[in-house]
Amino acid sequence: MATIWVYLETNPKGLSKASLEALGEARRLAGDGRVTGVLIGSGVGALAEAAGHHGADEVLVADDAAHADFNLDVHVHLMRRALDGAGADLLLMPVSVHCRELSARLAAALDTGLAPDCVRSETVDGTVHWTRPIYAGKAFETVTPGGSPGIVTLRPNNFEALAPDTGRAASVTPLEATIDADRLRLEVREAVAAAADKVPLTEAAIIVSGGRGMKDPANFALIEKLAGTLGAAVGASRAVVDAGWRPHAEQVGQTGKTVSPVLYIACGISGAIQHLAGMSSSRTIVAVNKDPEAPIFKVADYGIVGDTLEVLPLLDEEFKKLLA
Amino acid sequence: MNFQLSEQHRLVRDMARDFAAGEIAPHAEEMDRTHAFPTEILEKAKGLGLLGIVVPEEYGGAGMDFLSYIIILEEIGRVCASTCVILSVHNTLFIGGLLKFGSEEQKRAWLPRAASGEILGAYLLTEPGAGSDAGSLKLRAKKVEGGWRLTGSKSFITNGGVASHGIVYGRTDPEAGTRGISAFLFDMDAEGVTRGAEEKKMGLNASSTVQVTFEDVFVPEENLLGEENRGFPVAMEILNAGRIGIAAQALGIAQAALDESVAYSGQREQFGTTINRFQSIQWFLSEMATEIEAARLLIYRAAVAYGEGRRVIKEAAMAKLFASAACMRAVDKAVQIHGGYGYTRDYKVERLFRDAKVTEIYEGTSEVQRIVIARALAAS
Amino acid sequence: MKIAVLVKQVADTAAKIELQPDGSAVKLDDVQKVLNPYDEFAVEAAIQLKEKDGGEVTVVNVGPDSADEAVKTALAMGCDRAVVLRDGEAQGLDPAGTAAVLAAMLAREEFDLVLCGKQAVDDDAHLVGPAVAERLDLPVATFATSLEVADGKAVVGRDADGIRETLAVPLPAVLTCQKGLNEPRYPSLPGIMQAARKPKDVVTLADLGMNPEPRVARQGMTLPPPRAEGKVLSGEIPDQVKELVQLLRNEARAV
Numbered sequence: 001m002a003t004i005w006v007y008l009e010t011n012p013k014g015l016s017k018a019s020l021e022a023l024g025e026a027r028r029l030a031g032d033g034r035v036t037g038v039l040i041g042s043g044v045g046a047l048a049e050a051a052g053h054h055g056a057d058e059v060l061v062a063d064d065a066a067h068a069d070f071n072l073d074v075h076v077h078l079m080r081r082a083l084d085g086a087g088a089d090l091l092l093m094p095v096s097v098h099c100r101e102l103s104a105r106l107a108a109a110l111d112t113g114l115a116p117d118c119v120r121s122e123t124v125d126g127t128v129h130w131t132r133p134i135y136a137g138k139a140f141e142t143v144t145p146g147g148s149p150g151i152v153t154l155r156p157n158n159f160e161a162l163a164p165d166t167g168r169a170a171s172v173t174p175l176e177a178t179i180d181a182d183r184l185r186l187e188v189r190e191a192v193a194a195a196a197d198k199v200p201l202t203e204a205a206i207i208v209s210g211g212r213g214m215k216d217p218a219n220f221a222l223i224e225k226l227a228g229t230l231g232a233a234v235g236a237s238r239a240v241v242d243a244g245w246r247p248h249a250e251q252v253g254q255t256g257k258t259v260s261p262v263l264y265i266a267c268g269i270s271g272a273i274q275h276l277a278g279m280s281s282s283r284t285i286v287a288v289n290k291d292p293e294a295p296i297f298k299v300a301d302y303g304i305v306g307d308t309l310e311v312l313p314l315l316d317e318e319f320k321k322l323l324a
Numbered sequence: 325m326n327f328q329l330s331e332q333h334r335l336v337r338d339m340a341r342d343f344a345a346g347e348i349a350p351h352a353e354e355m356d357r358t359h360a361f362p363t364e365i366l367e368k369a370k371g372l373g374l375l376g377i378v379v380p381e382e383y384g385g386a387g388m389d390f391l392s393y394i395i396i397l398e399e400i401g402r403v404c405a406s407t408c409v410i411l412s413v414h415n416t417l418f419i420g421g422l423l424k425f426g427s428e429e430q431k432r433a434w435l436p437r438a439a440s441g442e443i444l445g446a447y448l449l450t451e452p453g454a455g456s457d458a459g460s461l462k463l464r465a466k467k468v469e470g471g472w473r474l475t476g477s478k479s480f481i482t483n484g485g486v487a488s489h490g491i492v493y494g495r496t497d498p499e500a501g502t503r504g505i506s507a508f509l510f511d512m513d514a515e516g517v518t519r520g521a522e523e524k525k526m527g528l529n530a531s532s533t534v535q536v537t538f539e540d541v542f543v544p545e546e547n548l549l550g551e552e553n554r555g556f557p558v559a560m561e562i563l564n565a566g567r568i569g570i571a572a573q574a575l576g577i578a579q580a581a582l583d584e585s586v587a588y589s590g591q592r593e594q595f596g597t598t599i600n601r602f603q604s605i606q607w608f609l610s611e612m613a614t615e616i617e618a619a620r621l622l623i624y625r626a627a628v629a630y631g632e633g634r635r636v637i638k639e640a641a642m643a644k645l646f647a648s649a650a651c652m653r654a655v656d657k658a659v660q661i662h663g664g665y666g667y668t669r670d671y672k673v674e675r676l677f678r679d680a681k682v683t684e685i686y687e688g689t690s691e692v693q694r695i696v697i698a699r700a701l702a703a704s
Numbered sequence: 705m706k707i708a709v710l711v712k713q714v715a716d717t718a719a720k721i722e723l724q725p726d727g728s729a730v731k732l733d734d735v736q737k738v739l740n741p742y743d744e745f746a747v748e749a750a751i752q753l754k755e756k757d758g759g760e761v762t763v764v765n766v767g768p769d770s771a772d773e774a775v776k777t778a779l780a781m782g783c784d785r786a787v788v789l790r791d792g793e794a795q796g797l798d799p800a801g802t803a804a805v806l807a808a809m810l811a812r813e814e815f816d817l818v819l820c821g822k823q824a825v826d827d828d829a830h831l832v833g834p835a836v837a838e839r840l841d842l843p844v845a846t847f848a849t850s851l852e853v854a855d856g857k858a859v860v861g862r863d864a865d866g867i868r869e870t871l872a873v874p875l876p877a878v879l880t881c882q883k884g885l886n887e888p889r890y891p892s893l894p895g896i897m898q899a900a901r902k903p904k905d906v907v908t909l910a911d912l913g914m915n916p917e918p919r920v921a922r923q924g925m926t927l928p929p930p931r932a933e934g935k936v937l938s939g940e941i942p943d944q945v946k947e948l949v950q951l952l953r954n955e956a957r958a959v
Binding site: 069070072073076096097098100101104105107108109111112113114115116117124129131133134135136137138139140141142143144145146147157158185186187188189190191192193194206230262263283284285286292297298299300301302303304305306307310311314315318319322323 | 715717720721723730798800803804825826827828829830831832833834835836837838839843844845846847859862863864865866867868869870871872873874877918919920921922923924925926927928931932934935936937941942944945946948949951952953956957958959
């Protein structure tokens with residue numbers, strides 16, 4: 001195919017996982033074509049090498065203390081300069097708050113098509129078709145963004161990063177562009193890493209919930225630990241709330257809260273109808289219970305029949321490995 | 325004949341539904357349990373114009389039509405029958421009386437404060453010895469210099485424990501039966517007015533219901549509502565609108581019963597399937613749904629006609645008679661569908677069951693409605 | 705201050721989504737439609753600014769006739785006037801095309817501030833705000849969860865994937881609103897009555913001299929696969945745990 005560009009994002013650990021996935025997808029689509037990465041930040045120059053290992057042929061780097069914080073005006077300006085005359089066919093970006101505004105503004109500036117939040121690609125008669133969720137994932141549309149470059153943002157965990165090939169070297173080119181003071185209108189007054197505010201149970205994307213099967217209130221420490229690893233909220237069944245093990249605010253069910261998270265992990269919860277009433281519309285339900293006849297297994301997408309107290313620490317460990 | 329709600333009515337319905345879901349529903353169960361009056365909810369309702377829904381804009385109200393008001397009552401009734409009746413007595417009976425029978429001076433003096441909710445109104449017709457036979461009421465209104473003095477007692481007064489003002493019916497001519505009754509606006513905090521203890525009701529627990537006694541309570545001339553000794557027709561006319569309002573409350577309760585039952589029967593599994601696959605449950609649900617639709621149409625027709633100033637005595641009675649009966653049948657089926665769970669406070673249908681019964685009793689029992697309809701048929 | 709709020713009418717998030725028989729579009733006829741929830745934050749923010757500093761709030765909408773209800777809701781909440789475009793040709797546009805039309809509508813007046821929700825809950829594109837800003841050559845700050853306007857600047861607080869940012873843009877500017885910015889008010893009953901009387905200007909594509917084209921072509925639509933039968937895993941517990949985590953990542957994409 002052609003020339004595919006990838007806008008790369010970094011975090012304190014290096015190139016973001018979603019950026020690596022975008023590079024992998026770019027490499028796969030480009031075939032014998034050219035993959036160019038763009039890296040803008042402060043102290044990021046060294047990451048150009050990693051970009052090469054993960055599929056880039058060339059990396060444009062703007063490495064300057066002034067770029068320590070993301071400034072939309074600066075990034076739009078730099079990207080426009082970089083893309084000007086470069087003949088890019090496609091620009092891939094990871095999905096993030098910054099990339100959402102950057103991709104939308106850039107697409108309007110270049111008058112090209114933007115397909116945001118894509119989860120799959122398929123090449124049909126030489127054209128790449130991108131699939132993206134709409135109506136919060138209740139439906140999917142397949143689209144082809146027009147113009148050169150068409151811009152696509154990729155949802156994390158839906159595309160494959162390449163296994164790093166340390167033999168692969170990318171050429172590095174400095175990306176320079178001074179921006180006129182009157183084009184730099186947005187001011188970043190502050191940007192600090194912050195722990196996210198505690199998400200209310202009713203809005204949490206992931207909930208780890210415990211019931212009588214936890215045997216003892218002290219064992220909820222295992223639930224809290226797993227919740228911490230997953231960035232999840234803690235829920236409870238009515239039985240343990242009535243017993244005074246957990247506060248009413250955590251109760252999920254008929255007389256508690258109704259929740260619909262992306263993932264609901266029910267530990268030691270039998271699954272009586274009062275509880276189901278509160279969580280049955282969760283997107284994915286996991287049940288861990290030592291009773292194979294527990295009603296919760298009827299609604300669970302995945303179940304482990306086993307001792308919750310044994311399973312929980314193992315789950316925590318596995319998730320820690322996955323999310324590292 | 326257009327059976328679709330207009331855009332305006334849809335906006336009103338959506339607003340009422342959102343308000344009920346956001347501000348009332350989270351507290352309904354607790355209010356029922358603790359018998360707490362919805363003071364904060366009413367404060368928010370005031371700011372949105374819900375205390376003066378049909379009061380014309382020139383008097384500080386929202387100036388909506390009667391159908392909009394009925395739509396709002398149904399949406400609130402669906403979530404909390406108590407809050408619904410509190411608003412209904414204030415809007416339909418107290419404000420309704422002023423709108424239909426108040427003089428221009430009275431309207432200007434009272435309506436703006438009622439519409440803003442500065443005044444919360446009550447309606448005092450019923451007595452310990454005069455329920456369906458309202459015309460036999462005994463509270464005496466004795467003519468004195470500058471007004472009347474009222475002595476007697478009224479019972480089952482909704483809002484009675486908290487209202488600031490009310491409309492009270494008293495006997496100005498002891499010899500003249502129903503032609504000796506007059507209606508008066510009065511201050512619930514006036515000297516001689518005593519509010520009794522809260523009745524221990526089966527349901528509508530967040531609504532205040534008390535006996536009110538009058539001992540030589542003075543009401544000035546300018547508080548006479550309508551003409552002297554012509555109070556009974558005033559009461560009957562106001563009750564017409566009241567019937568439609570209570571019918572809307574019953575409709576709301578029934579709709580809630582249906583919604584709960586559809587959800588529950590789609591989740592509860594017995595004999596290897598969700599119970600909504602069983603014919604007996606399906607028949608319960610379809611009967612509930614059909615009667616609710618029929619009730620809604622009766623109510624809307626009466627509401628539209630009333631709003632257009634047409635005579636609706638028969639239609640209003642039919643709406644209340646049918647809607648309250650349909651409501652009773654719906655809550656009965658709803659508890660049955662929920663089985664043992666429906667018999668516990670954990671499930672909403674238990675409260676719906678207790679709240680429903682009064683709709684067949686107050687503002688004209690179902691027996692009275694039947695008589696009203698029969699008389700209208702005979703007259704035509 | 706002259707403020708514009710861009711609003712969209714969308715399917716209620718609780719609605720069941722079905723496709724047309726030919727799979728080309730979502731079936732919307734019987735679906736309950738509402739004012740886009742994220743746009744409600746924008747409407748509320750605009751009205752609060754007007755209540756504090758005076759001015760006028762204009763609600764702007766491109767959509768079918770039924771979108772008048774969403775516009776009326778915004779007027780009932782307290783916006784002063786509406787400018788709408790109802791051309792059939794504009795209905796099939798993608799978000800980028802709609803953004804171009806909105807920008808052209810906005811360009812006819814001098815607004816100090818343009819507010820909208822960060823995304824529409826139907827297309828979930830997060831596109832219109834920044835695209836409108838680019839077309840009007842205005843600065844934009846997105847995902848606002850706090851907002852202060854003073855001395856000709858808008859100061860916005862937002863959470864950008866774990867980084868708490870404070871951004872400042874000079875007016876005129878575009879801002880997109882995120883949940884948590886405010887609690888949108890219910891339309892009051894007097895507000896609903898007044899909404900019917902507020903001025904509504906209808907603009908056409910001919911008035912704008914536009915013939916917009918979509919930039920993204922839709923090739924097809926699908927519904928997600930139906931919920932599969934649950935899997936109870938087997939084997940040694942440590943292996944089951946490993947398998948579960950892999951399934952959650954790769955099959956359920958839940959984590």
